[in-house]
Amino acid sequence: MKAIFNIIITEGEKVERKTIVKEMEKAGGEGSGR
């Protein structure tokens, strides 16, 4: 399934907003990382 990531990045006075749509994978359990 897809997940939508809403992101706000601040560098000093500069603010950037972006959205990333990511196709997710099945989690393998604790310790499996991604």
Add this chain to the structure above:
Amino acid sequence: MASGFPDYYSASAPARTGLRAGQSRWSIILSTIIPPGDSGLVPLYTVPAGKQLIMTFFKGSKRQPGIALGYVYRDTAATCGLYIDVPMVYNTGESGGYVFNEGEVLGFSINNLLSININVEVMLQGTLTEV
């Protein structure tokens, strides 16, 4: 408070409260909904040429009780991680000094171990320095 933040922000104030010439504050706020049992790595930030990022603090929270796992990545390798739970349960943040050099990509992955959708918020803070 010396950092200029009100007291109720003290838990999330940057570890480095003073900046010298060539330095600037850096932060990322991420919010998402992760389907049950899913995980994924998203690239968030590429350190610009001539800069170095020192990530000094990160924390995560979500609205549903139960553990999810978060990992901060340098390119394709996990460099640190945290448990993500509802706010006020326990401290889900960590402070440190994670250095990212120019061209390196900071990414974040979330591993939803629950059988329900989770609404996740993650905050990363640090300092960008000219090198």
